[in-house]
Amino acid sequence: xxxxxxxxxxxxxxxxxxxxxxxxxxxxxxxxxxLLSEVIDEFGVREKAIVVAPVGCSVLIYDYMNFDGCxxxxxxxxAVATGLKRVNPDSVVISYQGDGDLLAxxxxxxxxxxxxGENFTTIFINNAIYGMTGGQMAPTTMENQITATTPTGRxxxxxxxxxxxxxxxxxxxxxxxxxxxxIYDFKNTLKTKKAIRKGIKNQIEGRGxxxxxxxxxxxxxxxxxxxxxxxxxxxxxVPYYPLGNFRDN
Amino acid sequence: MSDQILMKGNEALGEAAIIAGCxxxxxxxxxxxxxxxxxxSRRLPEVGGTFLQAESEIAAIxxxxxxxxxGARVMTSSSSPGISxxxxxxxxxxxAELPCVVVNIMRGGPGLGNIAGSQGxxxxxxxxxxxxxxxxxxxTPATVQEMADLTVLAFDLADKYRIAVLILGDGxxxxxxxxxxxxxPTGKVFEKPWALTxxxxxxxxxxxxxxxxxxxxxxELNLVLDEKYKSISANECRSESYLTEDADYLLVxxxxxxxxxxxxxNELREEGIKVGLFRLIxxxxxxxxxxxxxxxxxxxxxxxxxxxxxxxxxxxxxxxxPERVDFYGRSGGxxxxxxxxxxxxxxxxx
Numbered sequence: 001x002x003x004x005x006x007x008x009x010x011x012x013x014x015x016x017x018x019x020x021x022x023x024x025x026x027x028x029x030x031x032x033x034x035l036l037s038e039v040i041d042e043f044g045v046r047e048k049a050i051v052v053a054p055v056g057c058s059v060l061i062y063d064y065m066n067f068d069g070c071x072x073x074x075x076x077x078x079a080v081a082t083g084l085k086r087v088n089p090d091s092v093v094i095s096y097q098g099d100g101d102l103l104a105x106x107x108x109x110x111x112x113x114x115x116x117g118e119n120f121t122t123i124f125i126n127n128a129i130y131g132m133t134g135g136q137m138a139p140t141t142m143e144n145q146i147t148a149t150t151p152t153g154r155x156x157x158x159x160x161x162x163x164x165x166x167x168x169x170x171x172x173x174x175x176x177x178x179x180x181x182x183i184y185d186f187k188n189t190l191k192t193k194k195a196i197r198k199g200i201k202n203q204i205e206g207r208g209x210x211x212x213x214x215x216x217x218x219x220x221x222x223x224x225x226x227x228x229x230x231x232x233x234x235x236x237x238v239p240y241y242p243l244g245n246f247r248d249n
Numbered sequence: 250m251s252d253q254i255l256m257k258g259n260e261a262l263g264e265a266a267i268i269a270g271c272x273x274x275x276x277x278x279x280x281x282x283x284x285x286x287x288x289x290s291r292r293l294p295e296v297g298g299t300f301l302q303a304e305s306e307i308a309a310i311x312x313x314x315x316x317x318x319x320g321a322r323v324m325t326s327s328s329s330p331g332i333s334x335x336x337x338x339x340x341x342x343x344x345a346e347l348p349c350v351v352v353n354i355m356r357g358g359p360g361l362g363n364i365a366g367s368q369g370x371x372x373x374x375x376x377x378x379x380x381x382x383x384x385x386x387x388x389t390p391a392t393v394q395e396m397a398d399l400t401v402l403a404f405d406l407a408d409k410y411r412i413a414v415l416i417l418g419d420g421x422x423x424x425x426x427x428x429x430x431x432x433x434p435t436g437k438v439f440e441k442p443w444a445l446t447x448x449x450x451x452x453x454x455x456x457x458x459x460x461x462x463x464x465x466x467x468x469e470l471n472l473v474l475d476e477k478y479k480s481i482s483a484n485e486c487r488s489e490s491y492l493t494e495d496a497d498y499l500l501v502x503x504x505x506x507x508x509x510x511x512x513x514x515n516e517l518r519e520e521g522i523k524v525g526l527f528r529l530i531x532x533x534x535x536x537x538x539x540x541x542x543x544x545x546x547x548x549x550x551x552x553x554x555x556x557x558x559x560x561x562x563x564x565x566x567x568x569x570x571p572e573r574v575d576f577y578g579r580s581g582g583x584x585x586x587x588x589x590x591x592x593x594x595x596x597x598x599x
Contacts, residue, residue, distance in 0.1 A: 071457035083315020112304035
């Protein structure tokens, strides 16, 4: 008897572990994890990939990626990635960091790794808040945004304006690729994947440091439904954090 | 001896690291250890290694963490305030069980202090300056020869136990020039199946200290670490007993202060006073049994430190009748004086 054969046309990436994540409904991390793992599979580099996990909501990313993973202390992922990559230049190293990690406690490491042109790829998730600790003000929290530590809204006269990561790094000579994207809708999610693809390709080709900022959602700590959160990225964050490529050398 | 050469302590340490197979060094400038990074920046490229001046002590120890996770033999060096900055990294290194060698060429403190040699970081080194339930091996060289020999040993111990090994020197030892015979490589090879080398033909490796879930609990990790620490305590205590067998009086010291004590012992012996010296070579694990034995017959035990009294706590915990233990120390970069040691011993009388 002939068995009808079905062919998968869309399957789970090999680089992604098949398990339920701890992320909240509407959180952007799951989407970006999937994009990263798809790109790793596209280039066939799963067996040389190492993800450096930050401290923050994505601290457990190494449990979701089906390749080697390394924890870093808060903000130090670029230094850890530097050590990993310098020892094994053939590996594919991704530092995956949040906004508190990269632009508050780890600003020094982020700037200096980029300035040295370290040959790894940073994925920077900007959701304008500290998620894991319960919604405190981040360096990227928007003006007037209410958080657990800005109960009347962020006052720039008191705690400064939100920091723009791409623009900051764009003042440096060494980085080869800097782009800000978002996952608030499907079209932008595809653009994000394209940027991640470019960042990984640059690394495989030994071209140097790539930085991909992803404007992401935190419905839980923003006190919104998932769709409201996606709209808030588009309507509130994007005007302050313009999407687009800053550098593609 | 024809194979003897003259080297500064800090440079002998650097060369010994290269002999031991260290090919990665990350550090940040601070006096009085600057000869180490300068030496490594010149020598490592000659042997195909990597020297990188980090943007901070914190970045440096985290680069060490990454390089160690990738399976390399790696070292960083600093001096007291810089070592303070590395404590968070050392705690993570303990939790993730990563081997590395960390050199502290101690200077005076607290705070910025001064740049003269000191032994004020004994507590920080042996008690763990970072958070959590952990230990690290602490080696205490007293000569340039030992700076080199213990560095070679440090790399083997680090790999054997997957632990940070601290070389606790001081500014005087780092700066002094002495004749030494460069050590030979031990040739020991340590497999590192846990290293992050890419998940080819194996499951993904993870280097981490985070333990949130019950099926892989933090207490489980703590107990594994505890077993390791017990094994190190049982097997790696090192010390030197000098003229202690018939000693009525015992000096206890390590590093630079032990050199001053040795001189005092020799001079007092010439006067017919029976004094001995017990010198630590490991500060953790503390050689308690050997000290207890060496101190057994002593009427008085004088602990001599370049601090206002830190190692003395371990001495008191180790010996019988701890009321015999007395203290003499100088701090702030000052050295204990031979004459003062002699005066105190003589004052004990019979």
